[in-house]
Amino acid sequence: METASSHLSSKAVPLVITGMHRSGTSLAASLLQSSGVDVGKRLMGASEFNRKGHFENLDFVNFHRSVLESQGLHEAGWTLQDTFEITYPQVQQAQQIIEQNTIAPIWGWKDPRTTLFLDFWANLLPDAKFLFLYRAPWEVVDSLLRRSPIDKDIFLERPDYAVQMWLHYNQKVLQFCERFPERSLLVSVDSLTHQVATVITAVNTKFGLDLAHPDSNIYDQSLLHTEISKTSRPCLIQHYVPEAISVYEALTRKEVAMLQSEVDQSWLTALELSTGLDWAFQDWLEQHRLRHELKTLQQGQASYQQHREHLEQEVSRFANESASLKEQVDILATDLAAARHELAQAQANLAAREAALAQLQQHQHQALAELQHQREAENQQQQQMIQQLSESLTTAKAQIAAIETSKFWKIRQRWFGLKRKIGINR
Secondary structure, eight states, X not given: OOOOGGGSOTTOEEEEEEESTTSSHHHHHHXXXXXXXXXXXXXXXXXXXXXXXXXXXXXXXXXXXXXXXXXXXXXXXXXXXXXXXXXXXXXXXXXXXXXXXXXXXXXXXXXXXXXXXXXXXHHHOTTOEEEEEEOOHHHHHHHHHTSOHHHHHHHHHSTTHHHHHHHHHHHHHHHHHHHOGGGEEEEEHHHHHHOHHHHXXXXXXXXXXXXXXXXXXSOOGGGSOOGGGGSSHHHHHHHHOHHHHHHHHHHHHHHHHHHTSOOOOHHHHHHHHSOTTHHHHHHHHHHHHHHHXXXXXXXXXXXXXXXXXXXXHHHHHHHHHHHHHHHHHHHHHHHHHHHHHHHHHHHHHHHHHHHHXXXXXXXXXXXXXXXXXXXXHHHHHHHHHHHHHHHHHHHHHHHHHHHHTSHHHHHHHHHHHHHHHHTOXX
């Protein structure tokens, strides 16, 4: 197969992150991205089951989907088929994807479907390094069954299909690690969550990289569900699919050898202690416990129903009171509107009267001013008349005085005196 090494920078190191679905590959990709690995620009967004994001490069995801669908297989990678025929146009497409994504000294991608195409990518990228994630089969199966209804339908048709998928993917991982130990590093999700510094150091040492330690706030413990490990499900898988336990043990041994560090193997002790029929009756006991809880919930529901009915009655009463109060409020609002209308009319009348009063006062002021002016004019006229009369009186007095001093006046006075003496009145 033609390689794409000629298209890569001599210093670029491809780091492929893969493993079975629901095994911690998203967490690994997010940690490595924080450490300095370019995992792509077009990444799949978050979802209900990966709230912090899938960190899957859509270029590689869509490529894997198209290859699977071209051969009539499920695009998510739910297949037990071991090999795939890659056409020459698909090889060219893969080379183009590599060219478009080789933009950093350390680059790579994450997609669980890559596990189905390990030989293809190993040949196309001879310098590529592979970081594999694995997780307990019962935790993966439980996680798959809690996923979207589309995926659930597949596993509901075949209840053992999820375990078979886990086996198929992880067997391919083990086979690749055996064939290419220098290009492979195997890590459990437990080690990734509890020994992240050890894992990053192992990646740097194994692949000759210089990655920084990732942000400690990336990992959220609440997102990793491990409760199923405390149930009888591990024993169920041990009893009916012992091959899965063997593969899980082989994965654990391989990780210990590669990390050269202790890893959590408490699950082995738990399985050893769950001998006999104890595990078989756990579900029976669990059913009784659930029935008891259901009965308690039903009693609580009855109490809640009574409380709800009481609250509904209270709500109905409050609604009636509210309706009555609303009617009163409406009446008061009508009265208030009428009062405001009357007040507005009264204010308008008052304003009109004030305007009329102001006009009357203005007329009064004008009348007073005219009367004052008229009186002043009359006074002035009277003063002039008085002065004229005074002058006339003075003139008359002067004339009288002149007459009295005249001879005629004296003769006249004597004549009137004579008439009185002789008794002549006229």
